[in-house]
Amino acid sequence: MKYEDIIMRLAGNKHRLTRVRKCMVEFFSSVQSPISVEEILQHLGEISISANKTTVYRELEFLLSQNIIEEVCFHDMKKRYEIAKKHHHHLVCKRCYRVEEVECNNFERELSVVSRRLSQKNHFAYVDHSVEFYGVCDICSQNTIV
């Protein structure tokens, strides 16, 4: 979703368009990857918005509650957030945690089949999935020995 659309949606629902809120929404819509609290704080610092950690945490909570962002979880166990969008998967660099998006229809179909099978066989309801691919990106391959 684009910045303007999110802002309009928030305004439409009578939510306030504060400085920190706008900056965070703007940041989320400008980056493609999931970002951490750390990165948000750093970014706000860079554009000279002094926002308190607490405010950032509270804003994340707000944006989650509005389904504007989603939480994602990679193997380093750091919480990251990204703009809520069409279901997709991530290809994550194990070294630098740079992220690229993965889309694959055939594969998605296969996942549905497996989910349905599990649902029946193991008696689980509402089965969905979480898939990430991990590798070493080209930059890290060049920069790192090992």
Place this chain on the structure above:
Amino acid sequence: MKYEDIIMRLAGNKHRLTRVRKCMVEFFSSVQSPISVEEILQHLGEISISANKTTVYRELEFLLSQNIIEEVCFHDMKKRYEIAKKHHHHLVCKRCYRVEEVECNNFERELSVVSRRLSQKNHFAYVDHSVEFYGVCDICSQNTIV
């Protein structure tokens, strides 16, 4: 891997077989699911082994370094550990975090295909994957309204 095999392996590598170490290995090999630090401490308490938190954290680190256990990550962002074993996936209850193992050869083959494709297309090396299925287990379906 079975308790005895792990113990033999550790002894073979001249690692000490302390009380806490044996109890933790025994616990890991007795449960099928990934367990949290909390659950380990609770279990040790139940069998009247007074072990300090710190010791548990250090022992986990040790067992990880020996590739006896592996860390797994679910959506609640709590660290869990399980005996290192043949590659597999998890079917996790979104409510109670009970875990069942998933095995599916066809699906695994499909995952390899996708990994290989991503590796080429996105220029990532050593691409592997992490897949979890999330649903609501039968017990939680019965116990909970919503």
Place this chain on the structure above:
DNA sequence: CTTTATGCAAAGAATTTGCATAAAG
């Protein structure tokens, strides 16, 4: 004006570190 957001300090939870002591072999 009224409501909601913000900052700050302090509280909590999870994890790690330093150091002296205990236990393994």
Place this chain on the structure above:
DNA sequence: CTTTATGCAAATTCTTTGCATAAAG
């Protein structure tokens, strides 16, 4: 004996809470 593991207290890191003040509309 020598080395490794343990416990305890304190330090760190990440996150949340309470409360008074500021900003949005």
